[in-house]
Amino acid sequence: MAIDCLVLGAGQEVGKSCVVVTINGKRIMFDCGMHLGYVDHRRYPDFSRISASHDYNNVLSCIIITHFHLDHIGALPYFTEVCGYNGPIYMTYPTMALAPITLEDYRKVMVDRRGEAEQFTNDHIMECLKKVVPVDLKQTIQVDEDLQIRAYYAGHVLGAAMFYAKVGDAAMVYTGDYNMTPDRHLGAAQIDRMQLDLLITESTYATTIRDSKYAREREFLKAVHNCLASGGKVLIPTFALGRAQELCVLLDDYWERMNLKFPIYVSAGLTVQANMYYKMLISWTSQKVKETYTTRNAFDFKNVQKFDRSMIDAPGPCVLFATPGMISSGFSLEVFKRWAPSKLNLITLPGYCVAGTVGHKLMSGKPTKIDLDKVTQIDVQCQVHQLAFSPHTDSKGIMDLVKFLSPKHVILVHGEKPKMAVLKERIHSELGIPCHDPANNETVSISSTLSVKAEASSMFIQSCSTPNFKFLKRNLIDPDLKDLSYKAERTSNMLIRECSNPHFKHLKRNLDAKFDSSLSCGPALQVSDDRVNEGILVMENGKKTKALHQDELLLLLGQQEHEVRFAHCRPIYFGSLDEIHVMDSLSRKSLWLSQLSFKLSTELSDRNVQNLGEYLQVESITLSICSKENCPYRTIDRIKNESTAMVFCCCSWLVADEILAWKIISILEKHDLGST
Template sequence: MAETPTLSVTMLGAGQEVGRSCCVLQYRGKTIVCDAGVHPAYSGMASLPFIDELDWSTVDALLITHFHLDHAAALTYITEKTNFRDGKGKVYMTHPTKALHKFMMQDYVRMGSSTSDALFSPLDMTMSLASIIPISAHQLITVCPGISFTPYHAGHVLGACMFLIDIYGLKILYTGDYSREEDRHLVKAEIPPIRPDVLIVESTFGVHTLEAREEKELRFTNLVHSIIRRNGHVLLPTFALGRAQELLLILDEYWRKHPDLHNIPIYYASGLARKCMAVYQTYIHTMNNNIRSRFAKRDNPFVFKHISNVPQTRGWEKKIAEGPPCVVLASPGFMQVGPSRELFELWAPDSRNGVIITGYSIEGTPARDIMTEPEDFVTLKGATIPRKLSVDDISFSAHVDYSQNAEFIETVKAQHVVLVHGEQAAMSRLRAAMTSRYKERDEDVKIHTPRNLETLRLSFRGERVAKAIGTLADAHPKTGDILSGLLVAKDYSYTLLDPRDLRDFAGLTTCTVTQRQKIILGVGWNLVKWHLEGMYGSIDEGLDKDGVPTMRVMGVVDVKYTAEHELTLEWESSSSNDMIADSTLALITGIDKSPASVKLTTNSHSHSHAHAHGEQSHPHADPDGKSSERIRIARLAMFLEAHFGEIEFHMPDADDDDHELGEDEHGASLLVRLDEAEAQISLVNLTVSSANDVLKKRVEAVLDMALTTISSLSEAFVSGTSDVADDAALSKDHVDAGAESMEETEDSEAILEVIA
């Protein structure tokens, strides 16, 4: 019985929680880790995934979906503080992700170095960056034998991707964070063209449905404008990268359309974002058509007209807080520390001010606590202050909501769905809703919600059996018989059937494509046949249904003499037939350049006679099959032609079809011309006659070499043939005997062909 392979899925983070995403996939001795983030609500070692539960030296590849800290910030700790480097594991992320990850980690290290909870040093971070392999969307990456993956656009943030992973044929789609809605600068997440066996998908919003983008933007800009009208300050806690760029595009456009707001400044309180803006402009080509078209018109969308960075001077927060109304986008989005937290504490006691939470807030962070609108708030220094500013929540989080997520899950059609990156309650509601949808359609799809450190084991049949049905099932094959047909796969069932049964059993149809290729014919029909036989063996020759002379090559390709000086190749297209047709075409188009196609010219009488009778002057294409003497003469002519150029061949009497060469003592001969001199070689006694003694001696010497070569190969010539130049008396019987011997000796034929 075949072993049943099992896929193990272990969540070291993001199992029934949002944060520290880290998913371990193990199958047939291979290990893939997807994402390595920290938990924003914790600090130090507590923020890391449960990394002690894995031997990191066994990891073959670590794939990072995007640069957000909850998906990538633990990478440095894993590469520099575990035994990851003891193995052969490699780290992969897209080019934009690597570029932005560098700045994110520099900022993360700077913030952590001021506390005792620092996980690693700036040097560790630099060393980790050097080990990252950047990749492009849609690029097929082979990690090692048995493991490959392809990244696809995931939306969410610049450079974010989902991974379609292939481990020994088992296909797993890991989405990371993704968005199915195209916004002002990002493309929406793609649906991979290949159906995976397992889908590991985020469940951040559970069954919650978000409002439409246009309505959300209108509500957001109206709310900002209303706070400004009441002479208040607007605080927008955002992360430095990601949704912040979307909000900047919205605000810059709104300010451009409202001149009354031009005196109200918009500040972007993030040095990190300022440094990263160059990266955004570098990867314009990865964004949507709106951004690309504006950039092509030299209208750079990321050069903002109404937005500026705050001056990086000490105490700027108080200066802005005490100044006139303004809008400030400040990081971090969860408001644990930093500019967003400091501005909130300064503005909280004033009811004219307002804070708008624009992203998803993780449980346990100040941003989530503020959404409950508490009356009091504890500052970072431990003091309690009143909270009077308004609190609103308009989510621009680039995650899928319930309808988008459900549609994606159903479109992907994986047999197993694993929900990750969602709080327990939201994840449970999504699982119940999806189970109900599948039950209504009577579809057997398994939905899993593993907790952290809970290993989910999914079994897949190692041996897949195909059932023969229809015509193929009529006869019972014996052991060793080969059964040929079409393999049709549906879900996990396989069926083998005859193509004729395809419509009845699968509802599909087949078609036959007939290909035709016309060729200009520059040689004789018989010469074409001779070359085809030499390459493919026997050739079926006859007439087609329209009476056109046809030769069939290997039973699949028809070569038709469709018109004077024209051939047509015709065949039913298939992978094997196309290869035969290609080789046939190459052979025919090269006939006139082939060394074996020696063009022997004749006098005008014999040449015109041959064409009048439909014959080919080439001796290898003699249609009556009695060509042994002509083969001998042709090869002798080839030898001479190699030394003297074109040789003329003269026949004694072209009107006598039964005439044998050599019966007339003044019969067949070869004529050699060199400049103004001529030499004639009698094919009866192989003597040379010429008025030019120099040419005569040269031809005799070449003829001597030719006959010596032929004699040594055929083993039938007399030992004195090397003396032809002296006595020139080789008898016709000896010549005929040599020809017969050459016909009987295949090796001699082959060697002479090479010499020719």
């Protein structure tokens, strides 16, 4: 079976995240975003590729939305209300709460301000959200009989989640956007280690490695404090949700610590409303916020006040948060116009600004004049500080996550093409995991774990439930033999692995390398427990698949077991014949055997020497008195000294006990010499 992964958006680009994954016959759409850079048909994913007949309800099992950002949810009302998808939609509770706000805000900007034709109405948004099933973190949802999904905390933004999906034994994780280092107001991503066939991860910062966040915070605080101390005003254009809260918490803490009295203002509207949501959704925030919650809600900012439009020209230093983040329009632009001409003031810029916005112009070089339109020109004298607080993980974080989850395949989305290529190569070379970075509308097929229902024999079950560990003590004296035993074990390990998968070959190569390295400095004592390895899967035409214990196999096949044994026959001296010739041959044999048994037990204290009457047994080695005239294993044909009791002793053993066997033989030789 295979997992087919059709990338409808965010393939080698950032924007309109949308991946349709088919696992063992179930089809899931992860995210349904829009591209903010386009206004034509390219703004939405090309849904017709899912189903040419637009029969989405029968084709898709469900839609999963990771978080409320427009590039992850923007196309959802269009897809459900205009394209007519009616099936279930899953998202976390906070995403469900915040999604209508961002969607409606976007719709208003598009329709009211830019005068575009409406893609979807407010009613569409509301209708669309009625189809949503909210989920909690780590809550396992059974979408249908075969499909299971589960959300994990992703950091990034309030309510962001990674989603795990499993059909049969094939399992995968879609990360959405995530952050591997904690913010002040949000935690770091958190997920369990699982057997995964596929990991689809974002790669916004595929090559960036960030410094300690403390240094970045310090730099920001220093810039703000210096500006205020010299009487300037600080304008922080941000989006209403996310960075605004992060910076508010940061500044509020700093104000508290330094006992500062400068006012911090938040422009009314969305931010105030957003702060309220954060206050309610405490359980989705960072550990620190949760810990202090019992005494104080961290979003009850002590130093933050609402801003009134009339205060723009009020004298004195202050900090102001204003939307939108890229100073493209609205209040932040209005304030920018007034504050930019003063050298004392400071403007901070978010990490990313769309081309064409004032923010983008400020980022590219340090202009002294900005032409807003044909008649308006802004004189820019103020200081500019670039914020370095991104809610996306850096490349080390991506590598850490991939390493931790160790999936069989990785697909990169949501990033820039050249950078993704670098990361792809690193994942392949450093972690040995095949990695893909498909472009939009490309499909990647990977083989998935095949699940087969099989009956198990009672012997197999018995063997599985009973511990059966063995210690393997490697003898370091003979490197050749050590190598031999090693190879034997490795092949047996390898046999159970299915080799049809190309990834396995890679794994095998890796394993080989590992074995080789451990061979040089590996431990002398190793433990193994092979109860599952002893199982054998039997698939016969027309019969039910069965798992058997390896001992049952011969029975099933009606075959005899063949063993390759080594044998050696040599004479041993047992004192004078006179003392014992009175005895019959049988009791003479048992006397010799018990003598040998005693001798071996004392020499090999750590081995279990068993006297079984007819022969002695140590591990696979058997030792018996040979009464044959012409034993084929004999190296010395006749007994030289007739007067002494020289008896032929025949040993046989399996290859695994080669070393021990020769040790025993040498003991026997000593026995011979010692008694002369």
